[in-house]
Amino acid sequence: MSRSAAATEAYLAAHQALASMLPAAGTPWLDHRRSSARDQFRELGFPTLRDEQWKYTNVRSIIRQAFTLPPAESGWMDKGQVDAAAVPGMDTYRLVFADGILVPQLSRCDDLPKGVTVTGLADMLRTDPGRLEGELGELLGEPTHGFNAMNSAFVCDGAFVEIGPGVVVDRPIELLFISATGGEGRLALPRNLVLLRAGSQATLHERYVSASPARCLTSAVSEVLIEDDAKLHLERLQEESERSFHIGGLFAEVGRNACFTTNAVTLGGALVRNDLVVNLNEEGAEARLNGLYVVGGRQHVDNHTQVFHNSPRTTSYERYKGILNGHARAVFRGHIRVQPDAQQTDAVQNNHNLLLSPDAEVDTMPQLEIYADDVKCAHGASVGQLDKDAIFYLRSRGVAEAEARHMLTRGFMADVLDELEPLPLRQYLQHRIDRLMSAAREAT
Amino acid sequence: MLTIHNLKVRVDGKTILNGLDLEVRPGEVHAIMGPNGSGKSTLANVIAGRDGYEVTSGTITYQGRDLLGLAPEERARQGIFLAFQYPVEIPGVANVYLLKEALNAVRISRGESELDAMDFLKRVREKLQLLEMKEEFLYRSVNEGFSGGEKKRNEIFQMAILEPKLAILDETDSGLDIDALKVVANGINALRSPDRGIVLVTHYQRLLDYVVPDHVHVLAGGQVVRSGNRSLAVELEERGYGWIENPTADAVRAEAG
Numbered sequence: 001m002s003r004s005a006a007a008t009e010a011y012l013a014a015h016q017a018l019a020s021m022l023p024a025a026g027t028p029w030l031d032h033r034r035s036s037a038r039d040q041f042r043e044l045g046f047p048t049l050r051d052e053q054w055k056y057t058n059v060r061s062i063i064r065q066a067f068t069l070p071p072a073e074s075g076w077m078d079k080g081q082v083d084a085a086a087v088p089g090m091d092t093y094r095l096v097f098a099d100g101i102l103v104p105q106l107s108r109c110d111d112l113p114k115g116v117t118v119t120g121l122a123d124m125l126r127t128d129p130g131r132l133e134g135e136l137g138e139l140l141g142e143p144t145h146g147f148n149a150m151n152s153a154f155v156c157d158g159a160f161v162e163i164g165p166g167v168v169v170d171r172p173i174e175l176l177f178i179s180a181t182g183g184e185g186r187l188a189l190p191r192n193l194v195l196l197r198a199g200s201q202a203t204l205h206e207r208y209v210s211a212s213p214a215r216c217l218t219s220a221v222s223e224v225l226i227e228d229d230a231k232l233h234l235e236r237l238q239e240e241s242e243r244s245f246h247i248g249g250l251f252a253e254v255g256r257n258a259c260f261t262t263n264a265v266t267l268g269g270a271l272v273r274n275d276l277v278v279n280l281n282e283e284g285a286e287a288r289l290n291g292l293y294v295v296g297g298r299q300h301v302d303n304h305t306q307v308f309h310n311s312p313r314t315t316s317y318e319r320y321k322g323i324l325n326g327h328a329r330a331v332f333r334g335h336i337r338v339q340p341d342a343q344q345t346d347a348v349q350n351n352h353n354l355l356l357s358p359d360a361e362v363d364t365m366p367q368l369e370i371y372a373d374d375v376k377c378a379h380g381a382s383v384g385q386l387d388k389d390a391i392f393y394l395r396s397r398g399v400a401e402a403e404a405r406h407m408l409t410r411g412f413m414a415d416v417l418d419e420l421e422p423l424p425l426r427q428y429l430q431h432r433i434d435r436l437m438s439a440a441r442e443a444t
Numbered sequence: 445m446l447t448i449h450n451l452k453v454r455v456d457g458k459t460i461l462n463g464l465d466l467e468v469r470p471g472e473v474h475a476i477m478g479p480n481g482s483g484k485s486t487l488a489n490v491i492a493g494r495d496g497y498e499v500t501s502g503t504i505t506y507q508g509r510d511l512l513g514l515a516p517e518e519r520a521r522q523g524i525f526l527a528f529q530y531p532v533e534i535p536g537v538a539n540v541y542l543l544k545e546a547l548n549a550v551r552i553s554r555g556e557s558e559l560d561a562m563d564f565l566k567r568v569r570e571k572l573q574l575l576e577m578k579e580e581f582l583y584r585s586v587n588e589g590f591s592g593g594e595k596k597r598n599e600i601f602q603m604a605i606l607e608p609k610l611a612i613l614d615e616t617d618s619g620l621d622i623d624a625l626k627v628v629a630n631g632i633n634a635l636r637s638p639d640r641g642i643v644l645v646t647h648y649q650r651l652l653d654y655v656v657p658d659h660v661h662v663l664a665g666g667q668v669v670r671s672g673n674r675s676l677a678v679e680l681e682e683r684g685y686g687w688i689e690n691p692t693a694d695a696v697r698a699e700a701g
Contacts, residue, residue: 388495393532396492397542397602398520398549407545411536411585 007063008045008146012038014068015153021072022156024125029133030155037143037152046146053145056331056363057273057302062245067187067217069154070099076181078211082106085176085209085239090424092174092205093118098181099216100188101157115164116202118173121191122157132160136193139223139251144275147247151189151221158191158220163200163230172203172422179240180214192222196230198255203233203421208248210241210268217245224252224260228282231259233421239432240268242297249275256282263420264320265429266293266301267436276305280314280342289318291332292416294433296325296357296440306335307349309342309372316346321416322353323409324360325440332364334379340371349379354386354412356405357444402441409437445470445641446491446511446610451502452666453483453490460486462666463502468610471638475652475677476645478663479685484645485529487663488614491643492526493519506610520546521553523609527599527616529645534586539598542586543568543605550606571604575631592619600631610641617651629654649677662688 015038024030046063047054070076076098095118096106102120109118124132136155143149159175179188196202208218218240226232240246246269254260266272278287293301307316322330332351353362366379386408394404413433420426446468453461460483468474478484490497491504493516504511511519534542548558559567572579575597587595596616603611613632617625632655636642644651652660652674660677662670662685669688670676680688 387532390532390534392494392516393528393534394542395516396494396520396526396528397546397606398517398553399542399545400517400549401515403545404517407537407542408534411534414536 003060004046004048004063007066008042010066011150012042018069018154022154023122024129027125027129030125030129030136033137034153034155037149040143041146041149041153044143044146044149051145053304053333057271057300059271061271062217065185065215067185069156069187069189070101070182074098074101074182077103077105078181079106081178081211082176085178085207087425087428090172090422090428092172094174094176095120095159097157097175097177097188097190098211099179099186100177100190100218113167113169115167116169117160117162119160120157121155121160121193124160132193135195135225136223139225139253140221140249141251147219148221148249151191151219151249154189155191156189158193160193161202161204162195163197163202165197166199167197168200169202172205174205174207177206177208177218177220178211179208179218179244180216181211183212184214184216186214186216188216188218188220190218190220192220194222194224194232194234196224196226196232196258198227199229200227201231203235205235205237205425207237207239208246208268209239210244213241213243215243215245217247219247221249222251224250226252226254226258226260228255229257230255232261234260234262235420235425236262236264236274237429238264238266238268238272238274242268242270242299244269246272248273249277251277252287253279253281254285254287257284258282259286259288261288261419262290263416264291264303265420266291266295266303267432269299269301271300273302274304276303277308278306278316279308279310280316281310283311283313285311286315287317288419289316290416290419291320292413293320293322293330294413294436295322295328295330296436296443297328298326299328300330301328302331304333307337307347309336309338309345309347312341312343312345314342314345316348318349319416320351321413322351322362323356323413324353324362325356325437326443327357327359329360330362332362332381333367334365335367336369336377336379338370338372338375338377342372343374345372345375345377347375347377351381352412353383354409355383356386356409356440406437445507447503447505449503449505451490451504452500453486454498454500455486455496459500460666461490464663464667466661466668468641468643470609470641472659473636473642473644473655473657475657475660476643476663477647477649477660477677477680480647482663483666484647484663485614488526488529488612488643488645491612492516492524517549521550523550525603525606525608525611527596527603527611527613529614529618531587531595531599533588533590535588537586538583539586540568540582543602546602546606567605571601574604574634575601576627577601593621593624596620597624597628597631600628604631604635607635609639610643611635612643612645614645615647616644617646617648625651626654649681652677664688
């Protein structure tokens with residue numbers, strides 16, 4: 001048996017042992033979803049380099065080790081960790097999860113506006129599973145790889161967020177996922193469902209941090225529905241320890257004249273894979289998809305994005321930027337598909353990378369598939385170093401060489417960072433990145 | 445304040461400056477003229493400390509110190525300013541941010557304190573007015589998307605803020621229409637002072653109608669082949685560079701000597 005198959009078998013065995021204890025087990029539609037996901041998981045297994053979508057990302061290091069789900073009642077409740085992760089000057093509604101399981105005592109959602117639900121998915125499954133029927137698992141559809149399938153087979157906890165029609169949420173909703181709360185080898189499988197009903201507006205922060213440097217695996221799936229005229233700003237921040245593994249999937253559907261903005265910032269993790277799938281289903285749907293990865297050491301980050309223009313007059317604007325130090329490796333694959341009747345589509349995709357070390361490496365693959373004839377599509381990709389002329393220009397103005405490099409690096413990512421909402425989050429990240437960059441400089 | 449003696453410089457193994465001498469005293473405005481390829485821009489870049497220029501012999505002394513041993517930023521802090529022929533675009537770095545960093549770097553190296561925000565803004569506004577620039581310009585990225593004229597104007601604006609002791613202007617007049625040229629010249633003239641040296645590197649004498657130099661030097665074959673006053677520039681305008689380049693440089697040197 002191959003190593004991949006052996007790993008799959010081990011998780012399947014864990015599934016069999018746990019299936020009857022999963023939240024709302026015995027609910028027919030949910031049982032069906034879980035068991036068909038389990039079958040797909042058995043069939044798909046974990047991806048290998050032979051899989052085109054995983055050609056540059058080797059998950060061998062992940063499947064070499066057996067990760068286990070936390071006990072139902074882990075009792076973890078470290079408020080200090082939550083305070084340490086807080087963004088200064090930013091007030092949020094907040095759910096806190098320890099290795100994927102909600103910690104109600106650390107969460108803070110008591111004064112939510114009318115028409116807004118922010119709660120744990122497990123609670124929702126236990127108390128009102130009917131509200132999730134026909135929603136949960138719809139946007140993900142058929143799992144595309146073993147990690148998604150595994151998440152769907154277990155579906156245990158995560159966030160359920162629903163913003164009622166026309167409701168504008170006054171402050172960000174923060175989903176804080178803290179991994180490695182219980183030593184080595186923890187498995188977290190957060191499953192999030194976010195529903196923005198027609199005309200509603202919200203800002204959501206999906207954050208991943210580590211409680212300790214213990215090696216853990218997070219395989220997260222978020223499904224996001226943005227109905228007609230709704231606006232969602234979703235910030236995804238990966239700040240886990242440099243020993244952690246993270247596979248994240250975001251599956252979104254955008255309605256008529258609705259707007260979806262998402263910024264994926266990856267700073268932490270040993271191996272990080274972010275899948276993003278956006279369907280622009282109705283006329284006037286718009287997606288603004290940005291990414292920023294600042295990695296060093298032996299970190300590996302892989303961003304896979306797919307945008308489907310399924311209706312006329314849909315817009316997507318995508319910009320991913322990477323800064324690599326040390327022996328870091330980055331992969332970007334951006335796929336845009338314009339369906340035959342999606343006339344007057346406007347799509348832009350860019351991926352730019354800054355290599356600050358001769359040992360860092362980037363693979364970037366834009367992929368445009370256009371089946372309509374009246375469209376505007378543009379893409380660009382680059383991999384380069386800091387501009388020598390620019391360094392000299394700044395030095396000739398009295399700026400020290402190290403500071404000049406720092407200014408240029410900051411300048412390189414400024415346009416992506418500026419997209420983040422709100423301002424305190426931008427400042428927090430700038431500060432975090434400054435510290436990472438100066439640590440990387442000292443390491444060389 | 446600046447003494448260049450027998451300077452020889454190679455670029456990519458090719459000799460560009462071949463025994464150049466130049467003396468600039470405080471309060472003087474010098475124009476360095478010459479045909480394309482005569483080494484004008486090389487001279488400007490060597491003084492500012494750009495990489496890729498190999499000094500094979502000679503010296504550059506600035507305020508009594510050996511300039512060639514100093515890093516570019518150190519030269520800037522000592523009061524040298526180069527207005528670039530091709531100013532560099534720097535996305536994501538706001539003009540105002542660069543100005544503040546640059547000004548404070550110069551001040552700190554002089555043992556002065558950083559300028560407080562109010563005084564800084566006051567100085568910036570004053571210089572914006574001098575160069576007829578709008579305030580919104582401060583918040584745009586350095587040179588990004590600027591027209592050729594705007595870039596040149598920005599160089600003079602930076603110079604006005606930094607108040608260098610020795611300013612080297614590399615082809616600042618090229619690519620400017622007549623109105624922009626007048627504004628830029630106005631900015632340069634405002635900086636003329638008894639304790640500041642200015643070196644104008646230019647191909648045409650057009651700028652010299654507005655910024656009248658004390659000395660004019662003609663560069664050919666990597667050397668100063670002729671020096672004079674403003675009338676030399678006028679003569680060059682009328683007769684072109686041909687009469688200096690041909691007959692041979694030796695004959696010209698004899699004539700000049």
